[in-house]
Amino acid sequence: MKKILIVEDDTLIADLERDYLEASEYEVDVAKDGIEGIRLFRENEYDLALLDIMLPGMSGFDICREIRKETLTPVIMVTAKKTDIDKIRGLGLGADDYIVKPFSPAELVARVKAHIQMHETLLSQAQPKKEEVIEFRDLQILPLSHKVFVKEKEISMTNKEYELLLFMATNPNIVFSKETLFDRIWGMDAVGDMATVTVHVNRIREKIEVDTSNPEYLVTVWGAGYRFNII
Numbered sequence: 001m002k003k004i005l006i007v008e009d010d011t012l013i014a015d016l017e018r019d020y021l022e023a024s025e026y027e028v029d030v031a032k033d034g035i036e037g038i039r040l041f042r043e044n045e046y047d048l049a050l051l052d053i054m055l056p057g058m059s060g061f062d063i064c065r066e067i068r069k070e071t072l073t074p075v076i077m078v079t080a081k082k083t084d085i086d087k088i089r090g091l092g093l094g095a096d097d098y099i100v101k102p103f104s105p106a107e108l109v110a111r112v113k114a115h116i117q118m119h120e121t122l123l124s125q126a127q128p129k130k131e132e133v134i135e136f137r138d139l140q141i142l143p144l145s146h147k148v149f150v151k152e153k154e155i156s157m158t159n160k161e162y163e164l165l166l167f168m169a170t171n172p173n174i175v176f177s178k179e180t181l182f183d184r185i186w187g188m189d190a191v192g193d194m195a196t197v198t199v200h201v202n203r204i205r206e207k208i209e210v211d212t213s214n215p216e217y218l219v220t221v222w223g224a225g226y227r228f229n230i231i
Contacts (some may be wrong), residue, residue: 001025001027002025002026002027002030002044002047002048002116002173003026003027003028003029003044003046003047003094003114004021004026004027004029004030004032004047004048004049004069004203004225005028005031005037005041005044005046005048005049005050006018006021006028006029006031006049006157007030007031007033007034007036007037007050007051007055007060007063008030008031008032008050008052008055009032009033009050009052009054009056010052010077011032013052013101013228014030017078017102017105017108018030020105020106020108021109021112022110023031024109026112026114028091028167029044030075031044032056032158033055033056033057033058034055034059034060034062034063035057035058035119036056036057037051037055037058037063038058038063038067041063041066042070044130045151046071046073047073047116047119048074048075048076048112048115048116049063049067049073049075049076050072050076050078050108050112051063051064051075051076051077051078052077052078052111053077053078053079053080054077054079054080060077060078061093062162064077064093064094064095064195065094066155067094068094068158069154070091070155072116072119072157072158072159073119074096074097074098074115074116074119075094075097075155076095076096076097076098076099076111076112076115076157077098077099078097078099078101078103078108079096079098079099079100079101079117080099080101081102084223090177091196091199091200092199092202092203094158094202094203096158096159097109097114097115097126098159099109113162115159118159120157122146122159122162123146131224132144133167134166134170135168136144136172136217136230137216139153139169139208139217140151140152141165141166141169143166144209145160146162148165148207148208149161150207150208155207155208156207157204157207158203160185160186161203161204161207163185164185164197164201164204165204165208165218167184167185168181168218168226168227168228169217169228171228172225172226172227172229172230173229173230174227174228175221175225175226175231176193176224176225176226176227177224178197178198178225179194180225181197181225182194182196182197184198185200195208197226199219201226204218205218215229216229217230218228
């Protein structure tokens, strides 16, 4: 049985989330504040975390930041804030998705299921004895192992960061618009906007580029989009 951590200080919302997830055969733990939430996460193994942003003790942003230091467990931010800056900040910290209150419980369960399945698929891909490596200068991508190395040092990436980098690296020297990248990586029916692409490109650059202001791999083509540069 898959296990979910809910960190939510509103009892009514936490109970609603728990009831729908348990009805869908998930095991659920609930924390009422940020400190308890990060403690539970470190003491147990979860398949996904649902984090409210505004929490006593420790914000959902801070919890997400700590989770991303330790694991690639899927994270969905659950927030009453509708401004783009909060959504962008959550994605920038490594969250996989966000959902705005009030929300449909059925939609929440569907997103939880989708992110867990995506994470499992990436982790369970069969690895051949000798894996083909995508290599450009100091960058190495191992598609089946879901690993990225820069100068032989492994780089931690979220699912979407990895998917975006892999897509562009396997289509080098082609300019892709933000709209095209959003459709290919997040899907045409995904909730979000083009700022999501920019956030993820910037996070990838922080991890693989020597100089983010003068990127070597992920190049901005002004007015057109982005290109993975191998020339």
